[in-house]
Amino acid sequence: MKKLMNLEPSRSLKGFLAIMPFILILMLYWTASNDRLAENPYDKLLPSFTQISDAVERMAFTEDKRSGKYLFWDDTSASLYRICIGIGISAALGLILGMLSGLLPLVRSGFSPLITIVSLIPPMAVLPILFISFGLGELAKVMLIIIGTAPVIIRDVQSHVRQLPSEILIKAQTLGASTWLVAIRVVLPQIMPRLISAMRLSLGTAWLFLIAAEAIAAQEGLGYRIFLVRRYMSMDVILPYVIWITTLAFAMDFSLRKLSELCFPWYHHQEAGK
Known part of the structure; x- marks a missing residue:
């Protein structure tokens, strides 16, 4: 008889087990919402599915009378622009600075302490400084994402570079490769999958900082809309958002994972074999 820890579910059972928690949550919400609305039809804490559907129709598929825009998609576009720019710049900084500090001892000695200190600064603590320095426009919001995610990505890439087998680097140098060639031909292919993994891990943090920045100073965006309607207790809008x-x-995490599997299948084979 197999032990419980050795039982592997079939593909169909995996799908069933994956979807079951969501079904239970929806059923629990539906029951709680019906109970509250039965006691008070004007209760806003747990709106019915019909009320949520009406709110989605109003926000996503009906033009706003004042601006003439579809607010839901306008907010989505603004937030995606900010987070893609922020994560993209953080990834570029992580790749360049992480690789340099991991490969070059001189850079590491002078740069690592600074990155360590910066990574320990709570980004929300410097948000007022960013708004004072860069104003209330897009730059301050993007900078908050960069400050919150770039140091972590840099440290992760640097650590991975330093973990590369020294034999590989020595062989490349023995064959006449310069430092630049070692970085481009040996180190870069090895750390790219790790960079994508670090980006995936930073997505949650990036969204947190984006929502916080939009809540404080923005005229559009998903975070801005949530904090705008909260004063009216519009849970039928907040929940869909x-x-x-x-x-x-x-979707962003899934896309990055598929990109990594497509471009670097050898890395994922190694991970699966561990």
Whole structure:
């Protein structure tokens, strides 16, 4: 008889087990919402699915009378632009600075302490400084994402570079490779999968900082809309927005994972074999 820890579910059972928690949550919400609305039809804490559907229709598929825009998609576009720019710049900084500090002892000695200190600064603590320095425009919001995610990515890439077998680097140098050639031909292919992995791990943090920045100073964006309607306790709007943010974050994470598997299959074979 197999032990419980050795039982592997079939593909169909995996799918069933994956979807079951979501079904239970929806059933629990539906029951709680019906109970509250039965006691008070004007209760806003747990809106019915019909009320949520009406809110989605109003926000996503009906033009706003004042601006003439579809607010849901306008907010989505603004937030995606900010987070893609922020994560993209953080990834570029992580790749360049992480590789240099991991490969070159001189750079590491002078640069690592600074990155370590910066990574320990709570980004939300410097948010007022960013707004004072860069104003209330896009730059301050993007800078918050960069400050919150870039140091972590840099340290992760640097650590991975330092973990590369020294034999590989020595062989490359023995064959006449310069430092630049070693970095481009040996180190870079090895750390690219790790960079994508670090980006995936930073997505949750990036969304957190984005929502916080939009809540404080913005005229559009998913975080701005959530904090705008909270004063009216519009849970029928807040809940779809939260679900949509989660869906976008999942889609970005899924896309990065598939990109990594497509471009670097050898890395994922190694991970699966560990």
